[in-house]
Amino acid sequence: MYFSAPAWAWAALTVGILAMLAVDLLLHRDNHEIGFREAATWSVVWILLGLGFGALLWLWQGGEVAATYYAGYLIEKALSVDNVFIFAMIFAAFAVPPAYQHKVLFWGVVGALAFRVVFIFAGATLLEALSWTAFGLGALLLYTAWKMAFAHSTEVDPERNLLVRLLRRLVPTTPTYEGGRFFVRRDGRRTATLLFVALVAIEGTDLVFAIDSVAAVLAITTNTFLVWAANAFAVLGLRALYFCLAGLLRRFVHLHYGLAVLLAFAGVKLILAETPVGKLPVPITLGVIALTLAVSIATSLLATRPARSTTDASH
Numbered sequence: 001m002y003f004s005a006p007a008w009a010w011a012a013l014t015v016g017i018l019a020m021l022a023v024d025l026l027l028h029r030d031n032h033e034i035g036f037r038e039a040a041t042w043s044v045v046w047i048l049l050g051l052g053f054g055a056l057l058w059l060w061q062g063g064e065v066a067a068t069y070y071a072g073y074l075i076e077k078a079l080s081v082d083n084v085f086i087f088a089m090i091f092a093a094f095a096v097p098p099a100y101q102h103k104v105l106f107w108g109v110v111g112a113l114a115f116r117v118v119f120i121f122a123g124a125t126l127l128e129a130l131s132w133t134a135f136g137l138g139a140l141l142l143y144t145a146w147k148m149a150f151a152h153s154t155e156v157d158p159e160r161n162l163l164v165r166l167l168r169r170l171v172p173t174t175p176t177y178e179g180g181r182f183f184v185r186r187d188g189r190r191t192a193t194l195l196f197v198a199l200v201a202i203e204g205t206d207l208v209f210a211i212d213s214v215a216a217v218l219a220i221t222t223n224t225f226l227v228w229a230a231n232a233f234a235v236l237g238l239r240a241l242y243f244c245l246a247g248l249l250r251r252f253v254h255l256h257y258g259l260a261v262l263l264a265f266a267g268v269k270l271i272l273a274e275t276p277v278g279k280l281p282v283p284i285t286l287g288v289i290a291l292t293l294a295v296s297i298a299t300s301l302l303a304t305r306p307a308r309s310t311t312d313a314s315h
Contacts (some may be wrong), residue, residue: 003225005225010225017232034243036243039243042239050073050234067286069229075266076235079209080234081259082148082259090198091104091198094197100177103180108199117228119211123218137215137267141267145261163200163201173194173196177195216266219273251300254296255296258295262289
């Protein structure tokens with residue numbers, strides 16, 4: 001598949017992303033707790049936008065390009081669920097008030113998009129210029145898959161985050177929240193609040209996630225336009241996804257196994273692309289991603305379904 005996006009397509013996509021961020025910021029400029037109904041509505045909006053972009057690609061460039069985008073979008077969306085687990089633990093560790101969580105996630109998403117732009121272009125350039133890079137990225141994905149399957153931590157200590165430690169060493173910080181502000185004046189000095197420390201913890205965590213997720217999508221395609229679009233539309237819905245799933249995370253007990261399978265599949269796919277086997281067909285890739293997610297989610301829900309009471313059983 002060869003597809004080179006013209007400059008106007010890049011411009012339109014970038015303007016669209018900035019416009020969506022602006023709308024989200026405008027509608028949530030007041031700090032308020034996000035309820036499930038509001039989060040579910042926004043989740044549907046973001047998902048429809050992501051799927052709709054794929055439909056536009058289908059009409060413009062055909063089914064193979066659209067299917068490639070959908071495969072990248074689906075794997076990035078799935079990996080973002082693991083981000084939600086970590087975000088929930090960071091918010092719990094810092095006791096971030098619910099009214100301020102959306103603000104932290106909004107600016108966290110802005111940072112996540114910036115990280116991904118850098119990693120996408122750097123990774124695609126390396127893969128195009130140096131074929132052996134595929135073996136390195138493939139090995140990284142396989143290692144990450146092994147860690148996710150067999151060393152998946154259910155606890156997080158944000159104070160061990162390198163960026164948080166650097167922040168506390170270099171910038172004076174307050175031990176409390178100061179409304180929804182990231183910085184305040186203390187003794188004539190600009191001081192970071194605990195809310196900003198939580199934001200740095202979110203950014204530091206996502207920096208690690210960004211490497212794995214971008215590598216996984218690059219295993220599907222090195223087309224920077226498609227990889228950027230898939231990452232952007234998946235990440236834009238991350239805030240709403242968090243508020244939808246925060247109370248349900250305990251039920252996804254097998255999801256990390258499914259994500260591990262997807263990362264391992266992406267790693268193998270990258271490596272095979274540099275062997276006589278070549279690149280796997282897009283329909284196979286899309287099928288493996290969809291089936292793996294369906295199985296891991298279904299088995300999780302079955303394993304955690306409420307037990308029937310003896311009274312119900314007697315009837």
